[in-house]
Amino acid sequence: MTNPVYIGLISGTSRDGLDAALVSIDDEQWPRVIEAYCAPYPPALRTAIDELIALGRCPTGVEAQRADQEFGHFLTDVCRNLLNRANLPDIKLAAIGSHGQTVWHDPNAQPGISLQIGNAELLTGALEVPVVFNFRAADLQAGGVGAPLAPLLHRALFANHAPCAVVNLGGIANVTLLDKHGNVRGFDTGPANCLMDMWTQRHRHASYDANGDFARTGALSRPLLKKFLAEPYFAQDAPKSTGLELFNEHWLEQHLTGDEPPRDVQRTLLELTVETIAQALEQAPEQPRHAWLCGGGVHNGFFAECLQERLSNVSIQSSAEAGIDPDWVEATLFAWLAHRRLLEQASETGPITGASRPVLLGDIATIGGEA
Numbered sequence: 001m002t003n004p005v006y007i008g009l010i011s012g013t014s015r016d017g018l019d020a021a022l023v024s025i026d027d028e029q030w031p032r033v034i035e036a037y038c039a040p041y042p043p044a045l046r047t048a049i050d051e052l053i054a055l056g057r058c059p060t061g062v063e064a065q066r067a068d069q070e071f072g073h074f075l076t077d078v079c080r081n082l083l084n085r086a087n088l089p090d091i092k093l094a095a096i097g098s099h100g101q102t103v104w105h106d107p108n109a110q111p112g113i114s115l116q117i118g119n120a121e122l123l124t125g126a127l128e129v130p131v132v133f134n135f136r137a138a139d140l141q142a143g144g145v146g147a148p149l150a151p152l153l154h155r156a157l158f159a160n161h162a163p164c165a166v167v168n169l170g171g172i173a174n175v176t177l178l179d180k181h182g183n184v185r186g187f188d189t190g191p192a193n194c195l196m197d198m199w200t201q202r203h204r205h206a207s208y209d210a211n212g213d214f215a216r217t218g219a220l221s222r223p224l225l226k227k228f229l230a231e232p233y234f235a236q237d238a239p240k241s242t243g244l245e246l247f248n249e250h251w252l253e254q255h256l257t258g259d260e261p262p263r264d265v266q267r268t269l270l271e272l273t274v275e276t277i278a279q280a281l282e283q284a285p286e287q288p289r290h291a292w293l294c295g296g297g298v299h300n301g302f303f304a305e306c307l308q309e310r311l312s313n314v315s316i317q318s319s320a321e322a323g324i325d326p327d328w329v330e331a332t333l334f335a336w337l338a339h340r341r342l343l344e345q346a347s348e349t350g351p352i353t354g355a356s357r358p359v360l361l362g363d364i365a366t367i368g369g370e371a
Contacts, residue, residue: 169297
């Protein structure tokens with residue numbers, strides 16, 4: 001295999017598992033997924049992460065240490081399993097791009113903070129390859145909001161489809177807007193799956209609402225949707241990013257009276273995601289005629305139906321229709337960013353995050369110390 005090969009690792013705000021992708025990158029920096037899978041969290045690790053997030057503030061180093069170590073061991077196991085699944089004994093990794101698990105993200109702090117756990121030094125020592133990590137810090141230091149970073153890769157993958165939009169549906173939704181000149185903008189629109197997953201876990205004892213079937217049984221509550229949409233974040237101008245620090249159980253509870261049928265709440269949460277994404281696309285300087293969906297939420301068929309109905313003049317399709325597997329775009333992103341970091345190629349994040357200058361995204365952990 002002549003092209004360099006990387007592993008990309010990402011665990012998003014849904015905290016349901018770790019996406020891992022083995023990716024080759026050619027001379028044109030076009031990534032190709034060789035093997036990929038999602039590794040569910042061990043229950044003890046999920047509990048440790050949830051406890052950190054439940055603090056409602058940035059954890060101290062001491063508080064995060066145990067989960068950081070546990071997560072580092074988990075990353076190591078996942079990488080080894082991925083290589084075993086690929087069954088390419090002669091493969092030589094160039095590096096691992098590990099986003100880690102975000103436990104606090106506050107771009108409005110002075111200075112901005114984005115903390116991910118997942119011990120990079122442990123991972124590089126175990127697998128004996130460089131690990132690129134801490135991808136958001138340089139952007140924050142340059143005055144950006146640190147997220148989203150996916151539009152950088154979306155611009156490369158979907159350039160032939162511009163003008164268009166790319167909608168990434170993780171725990172939080174973000175949109176990428178590509179105009180006909182190849183210019184890119186992107187920002188977090190608000191919750192995608194995080195609140196719907198939480199509500200489903202509480203009322204259906206399932207980890208997520210498969211295909212939107214729970215939401216489909218409910219009735220949309222316009223008054224409740226209006227209360228949701230009054231959240232100031234939605235009216236905030238881009239660049240902007242958000243996370244579980246805002247859109248969490250407390251945020252949802254403060255909008256409820258307690259008398260709402262659970263299925264109606266689920267239906268209205270789905271509509272919140274639909275509406276905030278729709279507004280983002282409608283308010284774009286050049287309204288896209290095509291929107292490609294990727295991320296875990298692409299499998300929610302009812303969501304896709306509702307978004308298509310809401311945006312009747314926009315063609316809503318899975319990125320699979322463009323030849324790009326929707327499940328592995330973000331894992332591919334961090335393999336791709338690791339490649340760029342090793343080449344010392346700065347990324348122009350300003351139009352997305354508001355950073356004041358191009359930045360080298362990521363630190364490099366090497367065997368024997370951090371570079």
